[in-house]
Amino acid sequence: MQRVHNFSAGPATLPLDVLQQARDELLDWNGSGMSVMEMSHRGRHFMTIAAQAEQDLRELLAIPAGYKVLFLQGGAHTQFAMIPLNLLRGRASADYLDTGDWSLKAIAEARRLGGVQVVASSAASHYTTLPDPADWQCDPAAAYFHYTSNETIRGVEFHQIPLPAHADTPLVADMSSNILARPVDVSHFGLIYAGAQKNIGPAGLTLVIVREDLIGQARAGTPTMLDYATFAGSDSMYNTPPTYAWYLAGLVFQWLRRQGGLAAMAVRNQRKSEKLYAAIDDSGGFYRCPVAVSCRSWMNVTFTLADAALEPVFLQQAEAAGLSGLKGHRLVGGMRASLYNAMPEAGVDALIGFMSEFGRSHG
Amino acid sequence: MQRVHNFSAGPATLPLDVLQQARDELLDWNGSGMSVMEMSHRGRHFMTIAAQAEQDLRELLAIPAGYKVLFLQGGAHTQFAMIPLNLLRGRASADYLDTGDWSLKAIAEARRLGGVQVVASSAASHYTTLPDPADWQCDPAAAYFHYTSNETIRGVEFHQIPLPAHADTPLVADMSSNILARPVDVSHFGLIYAGAQKNIGPAGLTLVIVREDLIGQARAGTPTMLDYATFAGSDSMYNTPPTYAWYLAGLVFQWLRRQGGLAAMAVRNQRKSEKLYAAIDDSGGFYRCPVAVSCRSWMNVTFTLADAALEPVFLQQAEAAGLSGLKGHRLVGGMRASLYNAMPEAGVDALIGFMSEFGRSHG
Numbered sequence: 001m002q003r004v005h006n007f008s009a010g011p012a013t014l015p016l017d018v019l020q021q022a023r024d025e026l027l028d029w030n031g032s033g034m035s036v037m038e039m040s041h042r043g044r045h046f047m048t049i050a051a052q053a054e055q056d057l058r059e060l061l062a063i064p065a066g067y068k069v070l071f072l073q074g075g076a077h078t079q080f081a082m083i084p085l086n087l088l089r090g091r092a093s094a095d096y097l098d099t100g101d102w103s104l105k106a107i108a109e110a111r112r113l114g115g116v117q118v119v120a121s122s123a124a125s126h127y128t129t130l131p132d133p134a135d136w137q138c139d140p141a142a143a144y145f146h147y148t149s150n151e152t153i154r155g156v157e158f159h160q161i162p163l164p165a166h167a168d169t170p171l172v173a174d175m176s177s178n179i180l181a182r183p184v185d186v187s188h189f190g191l192i193y194a195g196a197q198k199n200i201g202p203a204g205l206t207l208v209i210v211r212e213d214l215i216g217q218a219r220a221g222t223p224t225m226l227d228y229a230t231f232a233g234s235d236s237m238y239n240t241p242p243t244y245a246w247y248l249a250g251l252v253f254q255w256l257r258r259q260g261g262l263a264a265m266a267v268r269n270q271r272k273s274e275k276l277y278a279a280i281d282d283s284g285g286f287y288r289c290p291v292a293v294s295c296r297s298w299m300n301v302t303f304t305l306a307d308a309a310l311e312p313v314f315l316q317q318a319e320a321a322g323l324s325g326l327k328g329h330r331l332v333g334g335m336r337a338s339l340y341n342a343m344p345e346a347g348v349d350a351l352i353g354f355m356s357e358f359g360r361s362h363g
Numbered sequence: 364m365q366r367v368h369n370f371s372a373g374p375a376t377l378p379l380d381v382l383q384q385a386r387d388e389l390l391d392w393n394g395s396g397m398s399v400m401e402m403s404h405r406g407r408h409f410m411t412i413a414a415q416a417e418q419d420l421r422e423l424l425a426i427p428a429g430y431k432v433l434f435l436q437g438g439a440h441t442q443f444a445m446i447p448l449n450l451l452r453g454r455a456s457a458d459y460l461d462t463g464d465w466s467l468k469a470i471a472e473a474r475r476l477g478g479v480q481v482v483a484s485s486a487a488s489h490y491t492t493l494p495d496p497a498d499w500q501c502d503p504a505a506a507y508f509h510y511t512s513n514e515t516i517r518g519v520e521f522h523q524i525p526l527p528a529h530a531d532t533p534l535v536a537d538m539s540s541n542i543l544a545r546p547v548d549v550s551h552f553g554l555i556y557a558g559a560q561k562n563i564g565p566a567g568l569t570l571v572i573v574r575e576d577l578i579g580q581a582r583a584g585t586p587t588m589l590d591y592a593t594f595a596g597s598d599s600m601y602n603t604p605p606t607y608a609w610y611l612a613g614l615v616f617q618w619l620r621r622q623g624g625l626a627a628m629a630v631r632n633q634r635k636s637e638k639l640y641a642a643i644d645d646s647g648g649f650y651r652c653p654v655a656v657s658c659r660s661w662m663n664v665t666f667t668l669a670d671a672a673l674e675p676v677f678l679q680q681a682e683a684a685g686l687s688g689l690k691g692h693r694l695v696g697g698m699r700a701s702l703y704n705a706m707p708e709a710g711v712d713a714l715i716g717f718m719s720e721f722g723r724s725h726g
Contacts, residue, residue, distance in 0.1 A: 002391075002396055003390065003391065003396050003397065004395075004396030004397060006396075006397050006401055008401070008402070008403045008406070009403070010403070010603065011400060011401055011402055011403060011404060011603065011606055012401060013397070013401050014398065014400065014401055016390075019389060019390050019398055020390070022389060023386055023389040023390060026382060026385060026386040026389065027366065027379075027382050027383070027386060028365075028366065032367075033365055033366050033367030033369075033685065033687065034366065034367055034369050034376070034687070035377065035382055037374060037377065037564075037565040037566070037611070038369055038371070038374055038375060038376050038377055039371070039374055040371045040372070040373070040374060040688060041374060041566065043371070043688070073436040073437050073438070073441075073567060073605075074436050074437055074441075074588055075436070075588075075602045075603055076602075077587070077588050077601070077602040078436075078437075078586075078588045080587075080588075081586035081587065081588060081589075085586070109586070109587055112584070112586075112587070113584065113586065195603065197603050197606075201400075202400040202605075202606070202607045203400070203404065203603045203604065203605055203606045203607070204436060204567040204568070204604075204605025204606070204607065204608055205567070221475070221476065223441075223444035223448070223472070223475075223476065223586075223589065224440070224443075224444065224472055224475070225437055225438075225440050225441045225443075225444060226444075226586065226589075238440070239438045239439075239440040240373065240374065240438055240558065240560050240566045241566065241567075242436075242565075242566055242567025242605065242608070243374055243560075243565070243566045243567070244565045244566070244567065244607070244608070245567055245605070245607070245608075248400070322396065324396065324397070325403060325406070
């Protein structure tokens with residue numbers, strides 16, 4: 001067995017320790033005589049697993065009292081609908097920041113289900129910058145303020161929390177692609193959501209962290225399964241949750257604690273991304289990152305080759321060298337190296353070495 | 364490692380062959396150098412896995428042309444909303460058959476989102492019978508006719524398809540707990556749905572088989588993620604699907620084909636359940652099954668002890684004997700042995716042996 005370095009943007013690489021543990025207990029969890037995926041979600045074994053995962057997540061993110069943690073299905077796309085259905089609370093509209101393709105998806109769905117005001121957009125820069133807060137047009141009556149903390153496709157990340165102009169507007173963040181990559185002060189937020197398949201675990205699980213006062217005000221006619229109250233009142237067990245994905249997320253949380261928690265991950269993530277950006281910037285123009293330096297993502301490093309005709313050759317040779325998943329998103333082309341928590345520094349070093357050698361032989 | 368016989372109603376036991384294969388390729392699928400759960404859903408590896416799973420399912424169920432197979436999230440509970448949102452198509456109401464707790468859940472959600480007519484109910488028998496078709500009050504204008512093919516909680520199953528009185532009314536079935544347990548003529552149905560966690564794979568995946576002419580008529584304002592058209596037009600990859608659950612379902616489909624397909628499973632399932640019902644009926648009243656003989660489920664065998672005070676003792680000693688998950692649903696109490704496809708006949712034999720011995724020592 002030869003494991004590759006997998007730079008896929010999601011589903012993404014998982015910590016080897018986690019996969020090994022999952023493999024070792026796949027037929028028999030902790031002497032229970034069954035796989036986690038065979039357990040009743042209401043039995044004592046799975047209840048233990050579920051509660052431990054929530055507790056570890058609460059400790060990792062220092063989630064304050066007054067917040068519910070929900071383990072849901074449906075991905076960020078389902079949250080794009082649940083957020084307006086639950087959080088508009090009779091108000092005319094919500095404020096959205098447009099920083100790229102994922103923001104646009106959230107905006108489009110919110111428009112279908114309620115009012116949206118786009119407070120600012122970086123479309124003019126082809127989403128290679130972030131809008132200057134001085135120019136945001138925030139509505140004091142907005143039901144909430146929504147932003148995407150990391151734009152996976154273009155590789156743009158907020159390195160500070162963009163607080164809305166009006167302090168009592170609940171702040172809502174799609175953290176699908178950078179949750180758990182660094183500490184974050186949850187108390188600033190009304191709601192945080194994240195699909196699991198980048199920094200949490202396998203696809204099929206969605207985490208929501210929501211301030212309790214925002215729960216229970218869903219619009220009339222909201223389907224039961226799209227109402228946060230359904231899950232907040234049942235420890236996310238109103239129906240059968242995605243138990244195996246929940247268990248794997250729990251293993252990832254334990255792994256993060258063993259790594260030293262989110263402060264340690266932040267140091268590592270910054271170092272990993274900065275050395276890759278340096279390799280790009282120092283390549284004499286052979287490689288180029290289109291994103292403004294101040295908002296370059298730690299998670300998704302996008303770059304192009306000066307000679308675009310070489311890109312298929314680059315991808316093919318990288319794959320042959322055990323460096324997988326480097327093709328950029330189909331909307332933008334080029335290359336993208338996703339460096340989530342589980343990507344070891346050795347993987348980044350291997351990529352940098354390959355890029356340097358490729359530059360020498362094709363420069 | 365000592366595997367137990369797991370009679371849980373769901374999540375439920377999986378074929379040992381499937382678990383062993385999943386374990387063996389957990390760190391490296393087919394030389395790809397990565398786990399299935401780490402693969403991009405749009406990459407060639409997962410596309411192969413996904414397409415093979417759909418093809419195997421189509422062959423197992425002999426799904427005719429003109430039907431889409433969708434791999435979704437959210438469980439049967441999400442279907443309880445999607446069905447009225449998509450299939451009412453401007454009509455005033457749909458017909459629902461009330462045969463137990465799962466029917467009632469489907470009815471309650473459809474009532475919240477549209478009109479419902481309950482054509483018949485077996486509530487008067489405490490759901491131990493099925494309503495006589497001669498008494499059904501079918502509406503010729505009904506948007507569809509909905510029934511639950513197996514009621515997991517009480518252990519009641521339709522052994523024939525309950526065709527609606529009006530042939531052009533689309534037939535919709537919740538087959539969560541008996542899909543793939545026997546052959547079924549899909550051409551009778553407008554839509555079949557099933558949560559995976561009983562007879563398909565792990566929790567977090569929902570299968571929908573839907574006639575193409577019923578897609579694309581969702582009510583205005585339906586969230587994108589609750590519109591069948593969203594998934595029918597994208598091979599269920601509008602967003603990241605639950606890839607690992609999809610892969611495991613595919614392994615189960617391959618296992619079913621190796622077992623001889625659904626006709627062979629039907630023979631085995633009928634034999635497994637009939638020998639357990641015989642043990643109950645032949646116990647001289649020590650055990651009792653409350654369900655009418657004609658509609659006893661092959662999948663969920665419910666029974667009580669004449670001396671209810673012995674039930675905790677029974678459950679405790681069964682657990683100690685490696686027979687797990689026999690406690691009845693909290694709504695009805697008693698015992699329940701779920702005998703899905705993956706429960707080997709040896710498990711049923713072990714249970715019958717235990718019951719016989721328990722009856723002798725406590726009778």
